[in-house]
Amino acid sequence: MLSSSLHKCLLALATLPACLAATNPLHCPPLGAVLPAPHTPSTNDKVKQAVQGLDQAMGKLTASLNFSAMSISVKSVHEKVNLFSKSYTPPTVDARSATKIDSDTVFRVGSVSKLFTMLGVLKLPGIDLNDPVTKFVPELKEVQEMAEADGLSQFRWDDVTLGALASHLSGMGSDFATDLSNFPQPWQKLGLPAANQSLMIECAGLLGLRPCNKTDFFKSFGHHPPVAAPFTNPAYSNVAYSLLAFVIENVSNMSYDAYMHKEVLDPLSLKHTSTGGKPPVNDSQGFIPKGDIWWGATLGFEDPAGSYYSSANDLLTLAEALLTNKLLTPVQMHKWMKPLTSTSSTGTQLGAVWEIYRSDNLTSDQRFIEVYTKSGDLGSYHAQIVLIPDYDLVFSITLGGNETSGGMAQEILSAITTTLLPALETAGKDEAAKTFAGTYSDNSTNSTLTLKIDDGPGLVVDKWVMHGVDVPANYHSFNALGSMPANIPLSIRVYRTSLKSDKQWSWRAVFEVGLAAERAKHDAAVFWAKGSCVTWGSEDRIVYQHKALDEFVFDVCDGTASGVLPRIFQTKLRRTA
Incomplete structure (x- = not known):
């Protein structure tokens, strides 16, 4: 876990008090970026200060x-050089290991492997995530027949889609080769019954057991009851x-690796x-941590789920390629x-591989920011790949060694x-x-729009x-369809x-109509958070001749x-100041 000194160092940064300050709860921007992401963040004094503080905090941790x-x-995807880099070499490493760690040093990245696999699925032609997996892996129908017909043990594979597999909504169990038997x-000293030899898997890829293969899976996974019903x-x-x-293999007619x-x-030169x-x-x-057993280990047919090797730079290259649409449209x-x-975590949602962290305490206006991540753990190795689309920011974390266990990767992410x-x-x-x-103006029509930046989100209309x-x-x-009182408080x-x-x-x-106190009163009267924030339902409501x-x-x-067209008025204003 992160040391208390790291927390103290972070809390001392000048950027955080502004982030956590209480603000006007009236603001309810649409979900997502409210302004363009900065294109030259490394030149900004506040960013320089934050990077310096982060470097000091990571130095204390290591x-x-x-x-x-x-x-x-x-890295910001708008700049060629990294915004921040930090590598650390411990005094003791395995005799096989690199003796100087840098951003090209290779680590095991565990379940970050799933991001690669999911990307491979998305690049297959003619694939729809709503397709049942049995369309592409028909052998699963035979696996279904292995289970006891008790209504609880049998897995109904025709109900499982590719999207359900990708988002952990299939209802299937976690692992295959880690069966204790x-x-x-x-x-038996722990009260377990004697093992039934006919149900033994006898493969793992660890501790002297051979890696499991497809044949092993199809031979015995049908005995594994589902955890939940699909979806x-x-x-x-x-x-x-x-x-x-x-x-991937069945559709592409290629090996997974190829x-x-x-x-x-x-294509990304990884x-x-x-x-x-x-x-x-x-x-x-x-x-390679001293005495480590995970370097060189294979998980067999489960390699696509958790056995990749990669470096901080390669993961960063992948993250940047995703945000800049180099692999997908x-x-x-x-x-x-x-x-x-x-x-069950109020701050965590899942996508088709993504672990999405959602927070309203990262900016002074307390709007929701979504952080898209994929984490990975394999023995003593831990990794994170992170995309923050609102700021066009990407980063990667690769850790190795028993001292980095216990959630350190997530706390460094935070x-x-x-x-x-x-x-x-x-x-x-x-x-x-x-x-x-x-200020944008058109003198011939007596039209003026003045937009300013203040401590709230987006641009505020000062004059229109x-x-x-x-x-x-x-x-x-x-x-035209109702009434609204005149002189009502309004912010745009x-x-x-x-x-x-x-x-x-x-x-x-x-x-933004009404007073912050009125919104707070409504929020206090309903059981869900920020109940008065319904921007998603209020956009494009006032329309004239199809212009909003x-x-x-x-x-x-x-x-x-250089200019702006308030669409409904059909008069273009030129920027004059």
Whole structure:
């Protein structure tokens, strides 16, 4: 776990108090980025300060590590060099190990392997995640017949889709080869019955047992009862990703290893990454904790679920390729990066491989930020790959050694996120003040729009007159189907959307009606959090001739706005200040 000194160091950073300050609860921006991500964050003073503080905190953490190594890489996709990098070499390593750890040093990355496998599935032609797995692996129907017909033990594979496997909603068990009866221990002393030899798996890939293969799986997994019915409770499953690897092989007519190299590893030149079984480099280029048994171990047919080797730099390259659409189209990425189920943790949702952490304590306006991750653990190795789309930020964490167990990778993830995001928020505001804020006018129609940056989200409308009409003052009149009182408190904020072309960018306004106290009163009266925040249901509500009052189309050149069209008024305003 992280030391108390690391927590104290992080709390001392000047960026955090601003992040956690109490703010006006009236703001309810749409989910997602509210301003363009900063394009030159490394030049921002707040970001420099945050990076320096993060480096000091990681230095204090590694000072206590005697047998464990780490390598961390953080990058904005808009800059060529890393925003932050940190590697640590412990004083004691295995005789086979690299003696100097850097961002190209290879580690085992455990279940980060699943991200590669899922990406391989998405690149298959003619695949739909709603397809049943039996469409591609028909042998599973025979596996179903092995179970006892008691209504609880039999797995109904035709009900399991590829998406259910990917999001841990299949209801199937976690592992295959870790059955306790595989390993010679006096289990009967713990009250367990004598092992039935006909149910022995007799493979594992560890402790002298051979790796399990497909034949082993199809021969005996049918005896494993489901954990839940499909699409009910999520239950983490390594075996599910082995089945997705079977799908890859059956559809592509290639071995899993060959397919993944062709579609993912080779196109990105991930020379320090391999699909499991053996490392991609000599042992002397990987970190091996002293006496470690996991380096070189294979999980057999479960390699696609948890046996990859990779480096901090290769994981960073993969994360950046995803956010910049080098492997999938923007539509494919947008569809993929969505939650598919909740969990019993209020801050954790699951996607088709993604572990999505959702927090409202990372920015001063307390809006929700979603952090897309995939974690991995294999024995003494731990890893994280992280994408934060709202800030175009990616990072990777690779750890090895017993001292890094107990959740250290997740706590380092939190340290990086809580330290850098408030600073990136400041950097984004500073850039937006120069590129989008300002006054836009058309003197011939007596029209003016002034947009400013303040301590809230997005751009705030300071003045808006169209054709001589004060729009905010007359907002109550833009209503044909009901009534709204005049002089009601109103704040208008404008947020970026995902709709853009080379020269234009559509933004949307949120009209914040009423007082913060009124919203707080409503929130206190309902049982769910932020019940008054219903922006998702209020967009595009005031429309005239198919043009919405809340849409602003900016003319953009080299990332800077030169004009804006408030769509409903059909009058373009030029930036004058």
